[in-house]
Amino acid sequence: MRSKTCGAIFLLLAVSALFVADLSAKEPYSSDGYTKQVVVTPILRATTTASGQPVAYPKTDSPQVTALLVEIPPGAETGWHLHPFPCYAYILSGELTVKIQGKKPRELRAGEALVEVVNTPHNGMNKGSEPVRLVLFVTGEAGKPFTVRLPAPETKSKKRSVTPSLS
Numbered sequence: 001m002r003s004k005t006c007g008a009i010f011l012l013l014a015v016s017a018l019f020v021a022d023l024s025a026k027e028p029y030s031s032d033g034y035t036k037q038v039v040v041t042p043i044l045r046a047t048t049t050a051s052g053q054p055v056a057y058p059k060t061d062s063p064q065v066t067a068l069l070v071e072i073p074p075g076a077e078t079g080w081h082l083h084p085f086p087c088y089a090y091i092l093s094g095e096l097t098v099k100i101q102g103k104k105p106r107e108l109r110a111g112e113a114l115v116e117v118v119n120t121p122h123n124g125m126n127k128g129s130e131p132v133r134l135v136l137f138v139t140g141e142a143g144k145p146f147t148v149r150l151p152a153p154e155t156k157s158k159k160r161s162v163t164p165s166l167s
Contacts (some may be wrong), residue, residue: 043090044113051100051117058085062142072096072132078124080150085140087116094132097125101153121150 034040047055072078072094080101096108101121108114116122126132138146 043111044088044115046115049086049115049117049120050098050106051103051120053118053120055086055115056118057139058141060141064138064140064142066138066140066146068136068138070132070134070136072124072126072134074126074129074131076126080121080123080152081147082119082121082150083116083138083146084119084144084148085138085146086118087139087146088137089114089116089134092133092135094126094130095128096132096134097127099123099125121153123152 049055070089090113091108091110093110095110097105098108098114099105099122100117106114124132140146
């Protein structure tokens, strides 16, 4: 008798679960295309990159989307580089200083997002005491690198001064 009661309770729970699942499937969707329980918080909406370039998608027959977790230890930097394809980043932790050649440095903190510059030299630096962790999304081309390493640009302090010989 006890097993019949347990079986009946189990059947009642299973039918109830199906009924509830059916009700939730008919629930109206929010304007963002999700159910009301899903919270959508905009992080970034941009039509230009960090330097003001218009956002442009690559024209290719071999599109590839790549998502990466990038970690920069305290005191480290990415080194000067450029991206031939659009890249988008979301800072998970730490503080990132981005220097774009010819522009003022930009400070980014956890919870911020950016549209990286395309074909423009830049360098990311961690001047803080905790690792910078960011997620990088690339809309690139299969088989092609999305980062090109560059030599550091010369600055006034790096230029060699030529002193005439007195002999």
